Amino acid sequence: MPIQNNDSEVILTHPKNSQSSVTILKYGATVYSWKINGVEQLWLSTAAKLDGSKPVRGGIPLVFPVFGKNETDPLLSKLPQHGLARNSTWEFLGQVKEDPPTIQFGLNKEIANPELTKLWPQDFQLVLTVELGVDFLKTSIEVDNTSNSEELKFNWLFHTYLRIEDIEDTMVSNLAGMNFYDQLIKESMVDKHPVVTFHQETDVIYKNVNADRVIQVVNRGKPIHTLKRENLPDAVVWNPWVKKSEGMGDFEPKSGYKNMVCVEPGHVHDFVVLAPGKKWNASQLLYKDALNYQAI
């Protein structure tokens, strides 16, 4: 089996190409490395904590049950920014498919971080499925409301840090014409620009982006990451730029903002409300594709 499983992480290597692999830290079930043919696709801070002392700065942290810091919900407002999934140790459930190799991780109230389930005592079960192609990575989530009496109200988001060469040569395409909420100036607008470009701190939530809109990260005209979403209508685009990076102790090197852009598919503009006993599924697929500029 192309799986190495130790106390803290699981490394899955593709049986047809030993240079394609994915490494998942059990803390947060955080994918913190994904290589295609030996080339790293994700950004990871050199100061990221991989010892379970705080969420990983880089890779694909998982955001559940709340995106950002909620101020109003009686239960969710008690949780720290981005919830409890990224601060809990998940259980490795093993391999579920040979080709493409696919593994799963699980989290529920019983094994999640007790400091946080004390604040948010909801019943839930999460299963993360990680599927490694020779040249793609698919992460899928199933949220199960295991309560037989209470609704489960939550956000979900894959907080994907994509590795890029230079943020000033990078654009994110196929979000033109979409409504977005700018978290820095706290205003909603329609994006009239043909592509997203970066010249300063950027922290925006694109809302209700159709699933057939394939988001691409393009470097000097060349598409370097393509992202397909299932059941994840929103997409956060984030780059901390100079000042915000300086303020984050685990963000290193400080010039690292040049080599990353977060494109984060999620359901965050509003909450998913799941009836007792019901399940909800969503996924992100990262792959390589030709430039595909979609008209509005």
Ligand code: BG6
């Ligand atoms: C993004 C948010 O998803 O995550 C930003 O839109 C936030 O507002 C960023 O700063 C990083 O969050 P954290 O909690 O990992 O520092």
